[in-house]
Amino acid sequence: MSEAVEGKKLASMFEQGAAILAKNVKTVDALNVFPVPDGDTGTNMNLTIQSGIKEVQSAADNHAGKVAKSFSKGLLMGARGNSGVILSQLFRGFAKAVEKKETLSVRDLEQALEEGVTTAYKAVMKPVEGTILTVAKDAAENDQSEHSSAAAWMSSVVKKAEASLEKTPELLPVLKEVGVVDSGGQGLVYIYHGMLEVLEGNISKEKAQSQPAPSLDDLVKVEHHQNAQSHISTEDIEFGYCTEVMVSFDEDKLKQHHFDETTFRNELAKFGDSLLVVSDEDLVKIHIHAEYPGDVLTTSQKYGSLVHVKIDNMREQHRALQQEEQTSASHEEQTSASHEEQHEAPAPNDEAQYGFVTVSMGEGIKALFKGLGANEVIAGGQTMNPSTEDIMNAIKKVNAEHIFVLPNNGNIVMAAEQAADVSDKHVEVIPTKSVPEGLSAMIAFHDQAGFEENKQAMQAARQEVKTGQVTYAVRDTSIDGMDIAKGDYMGIWDKDIVASGKNVEEVTTQLLENMVDETTEIVTLIRGENGQTSTDNVIVNYVEKNFEDVEVEVHEGGQPLYSYIIAVE
């Protein structure tokens, strides 16, 4: 009988699995089939597993079941992208199977892996073979052989995973066409490799670091991205000065101005927000965010003398803070301890019937969604998939009876569904796969209608719009029968590349030629951050000349990477 795996060892296995994945993030990213600039399967899986490791490390347990549970919880909260969500489900099943076990035998590990696969398959509505799911399934397959040790067993798991990975192109034609193996599956193989190293006592030289080099960039990006979410932009600060005043009451002045705390509070309230007033017989202390601190001082001075005054310019603080966040990834604590955070009491307001959480990149697109009534617009999408936790945090901020989540990206749908599952609010995910689908769904929403009715109307609306996207290739490739050079523009209709070339106008008009048909009424162009109005004009002229009765609308979306996002309806 071989030695059982203890909690500490299991934790090391997870850590080393994460480390090996982290080391190979870029490789995994590069395997993404579509040569679009958002090939981020590796990044997503890495961020997901880092969240799991963080949880394991903070729990620091030697109970194997508890270690697995912490890992699973961290993965679940950090899950990003479809591969990340599937990874989290694999270990959710794993953790469930070993929940009560202090140490794990080979048989326990075997069963846990199997349970993980079952859980992941259940979580995916339409499992696609030739992906991470297949690799996980094949790796967990019980070959009925007796393993002398956990290391021997894990070694066979890795072999099976590798063999399965090699076969993914046979199962998924698109992989074969591009000539790559599945990126998510590759990610899982790396993780299993790391786990094996620990069991074999043969940890590779680039030993588990808590912050593996390739992921630092990404963590910076994520932190930055999250901070950008939780903090309003500097320009949006309405009351610019944090003002603290301590007043010592003056008998003579009190004769003229009787002090009553409630009245005083009301008097000050008109100058700003975040108001705090504390008084006793001798003193009153005031904290307020005001645009004109002088008004606060004058009003306070009516009752006595100013014994202490402190005024901070919050716009400057905010600006400095934003700069720090951009240059450092480790400022998380500082941010949360920042001035604003302390005073940011959630405003209790009346619960609305409906609320919306949506995901998009670009200020212009955000404005379009806000204009249609979105409460929270999570910055994310193509370049950065928000995690389950990001989505949950946005859901938390919305005070509504029913909350609709519109992920607007196929790779965020599962994380959104996971967030909806975990949330104790009534959350419904409308699985919008693009910004146009999201906009159409929101337009179809009707505040006087019932929940079910709205859900159906939004579902239907999202399917009635065609999505086109114009972006550039990040590498040379041959796909959908087209040879595409790195840097070329590509016109993508839903999932297919239908046009490519060196010229953005040509590619866009070619794309539109494919998409527009006799039922088309409106073409909406959402221009990316680097777009030119002169390009808009070429495209608008093209549509007007070639398609009678089709209206064209242009909006500034401000999205990165995608020159145009196009809705045809």
Place this chain on the structure above:
Amino acid sequence: MGRVKIVTDSTADIPKDLVKKYDITVVPLKVAIGNETFQDGVNLTTEAFYQKIESSEELPSTSQPTPYEFETVYRRIAENEADEVTILSIHLSSQLSGTMQSATLAAEEVKDAVHVDVVDSKRASYAIGIIVVEIAKLAQDGADVKACKERLNTLLEETKVYFLVNTLEYLQKNGRIGKASALFGTLLKVKPVLSLSEDGQVYPYFKARGRKKALAAIREAVNEQYGSKPVHIGICHANALESGEELLEKTTSSLQVESTTITEIGAVIGSHVGPESVAVTVMPAK
């Protein structure tokens, strides 16, 4: 009780020949365009109105008839009839205009001379008119006030109207948007199907981009509601006859249509919904 006489206002958009045929008294609202004020449908034809607003920078504004104007009309009707009469005065939704207010005050003023029953149709345009015409027919055939009012209440419950506006600008600037106000944040050009709620406010029945989807939504709504029951159809249009005809064809072709009336949206409602708006009203025939 005696005979029933029908009074309405110019926002009912009833074609002139029907006004005459069924002996309906129409009290005009007023429209101001620039410095000029007109009496809706009296000294301003709809054609002239749409020409004027096209050339005017400012949006037209409208005002309700004064109580005195209603009083004059009520007294004249009473005096012209040898026998005792009851007046049914049916008007534009009180959520959209103060017309109901004026009529109610006037009715109180004249109560010693004649009994006036003022009714809030909670509707606008030919959605009022189609019902008023039906009640006027009944009254002409000698139905008493009780029968008229019963029929009126049924029709008010069962008659639906759907507007397709070309732009929301007019409704918004005139403050007549009611529950549809939520639409204005949007930067996208959304052309909703508007209807009137039970309390007479404008609300977006259906939102989508594109006329085909809007027409399909109306068609689905009326088919579901009226199925194979015989109905009367009213189409009204703000200087957009073709568009009105398209609306008729695309939304009502599978209904059991007994009659169709096509009428123009007059200056007052036209000021609120804007040119090129169209509406379809469906009223049960039995």
